[in-house]
Amino acid sequence: MAQTPFTLFNIPFGVFSTEEAPHPRCATRVGERVLDLKKYAADGGAKDIEGFIPGTFAQPSLNAFAQLSSATRSAVRQRIREDVQGNHVKESCFVEASRTKMHLPMHIGDYSDFYCSLEHCQNCSAHLSMPQIPKNWFYAPSVYNSRVSSILPSPSTFKRPSGVYYKTGTEEAVYGPSQMVDFELEMGYFVSKPVPHGETMNVDDAKKHIFGFVLLNDWSSRDLQMFEMKPLGPFHGKGSATTISPWIVTMDALEEFSVPVKTIQNPPCFPHLAYGDKAKAALNIKLFAYLERAGKRFKISQSNLRYLYWTPYQQLAHHASAGCGLNTGDLMGTGTISGDAVDADGKKLELGCLYEATEGGTKSVRLQAEDGGQAELRYLLDGDEVVFEAWCGDMKLGFGECRGMLVG
Known part of the structure; x- marks a missing residue:
């Protein structure tokens, strides 16, 4: 995609440094240039x-800026846009973007990750030999602290x-490098106004209460995760790495892309979740996942934030509903986002992780490169x-790229 994601309609916020000035400070980005704020x-x-x-x-970090009132932040963002547009x-x-190093955009005190895509939950349940999705999933957003x-x-x-x-096909427990490293196509959002x-x-x-959104890859080790699922759920299987895109796209920029939910909730949600x-x-945000291997680029999947059964607004309200409190800079992961679209042959096109695409790791998927090459992928x-x-x-x-590489 040649079009820049960082148009004047965007004006995202991030934190950067350069070799000449190595101290991190706040910035925005327009095209291929970073504006030192x-x-x-x-x-x-x-x-x-x-x-x-x-x-x-x-x-x-952007915490101090995010703590300002939404009216002040909106006015500052609009002024930046006007000043850039008016030269x-x-x-x-x-600074040229190629000369910058990007840092985590906020000081993150807490991080919680949700499990709120109906299609993702259905696909995973099928491969986990679960006859149906647990009943409680439909009453409130599922979430764990990470x-x-x-x-x-x-x-x-x-x-x-x-x-x-x-070990595959046995009940013999072993310790060693994960053989089933996976990605999860998610978005994340940062808390601005605290609770x-x-x-x-x-x-x-x-x-x-939301400063803005980023892309988020919740790297997962499926073999470790399956071992840990009972009785307390994943630990190392979900705790090794989470990559986020460095530019926070604000709620101001995203507001015009607001849409109705895709799926009507049944049973009706509790009053504290009724938007x-x-x-x-x-929010109508189109998502794409690619694999880069041996110099070639393969499209794995696509999806849309709108597909979530439980929206980010419901997620955040439920998170706060027990009185735990939320702080500026807290990060929320939406959970893997999958859809139900299929091609003419019935192949699912909107799967948010390899666990779904490979049917629990039981078969490989064949990917087509943009230049005509092919690759087989299981994990x-x-x-x-x-x-x-x-x-x-x-x-x-x-949103730019959320890019991460697995190394041995």
């Missing part, structure tokens, strides 16, 4: 906007995890690189 603010950019504190952009920003504030230490900014590499698993401990939030106010504005209850090999992309509208804006 520390310099922009120091030169007087957005200085007259009520509530804006220029020093927030000198910080090594009012000094050239010295720009490892902040495992979160990596794209592009990233991570070592093949080791752990305990059963104090002991308090809850109204689901209709959820957007006010009022049905026409804007979900990931050392040196494989998985790349996610996401776009809104007719490529009006995008």
